[in-house]
Amino acid sequence: MADIQKVEACCKKCDSASLTCKYNVFEQADLEIHSWEHKCIDCGYRLTTAYRSDDEDIDFTTEVVDQCPYCGRQGNK
Numbered sequence: 001m002a003d004i005q006k007v008e009a010c011c012k013k014c015d016s017a018s019l020t021c022k023y024n025v026f027e028q029a030d031l032e033i034h035s036w037e038h039k040c041i042d043c044g045y046r047l048t049t050a051y052r053s054d055d056e057d058i059d060f061t062t063e064v065v066d067q068c069p070y071c072g073r074q075g076n077k
Contacts, residue, residue, distance in 0.1 A: 003076040011040035018042050021068055023075035030054075034065040034075070 003023040010017055018041035026033040032053040039046040051058055051065040058065075066075045 005073065007038070007071045007073065009038065009071055011043060011045055012047075013045035014040060014043040016040050016042040021071055021073060023066075023068065025066075025075070025077050032060070036068050036070065036075075038068075038070045 005021050007019050007021045008017060009019050011019060020037075020039050020041060022035075022037040022039065024033075024035045026035075030053070033050060035048065035050040037046055037048045047070055049069050051060075051063060053060050066077075067073070068075065
């Protein structure tokens with residue numbers, strides 16, 4: 001289940017203050033994926049970031065994957 005919350009931020013495309021912050025977690029065996037999406041309710045513009053445990057460029061012991069890179073809120077699993 002996704003953790004979706006309205007956030008107070010401005011859309012980079014239309015300057016609307018109606019945005020949602022969505023957090024998803026997928027865990028299966030040794031694979032873990034944390035994804036973040038900021039989406040404007042008015043124009044649909046979105047920003048996304050995902051962290052995968054099998055990505056060699058990401059160290060899950062030091063990277064903060066459960067905190068939104070756009071608004072800084074903590075995600076709920």
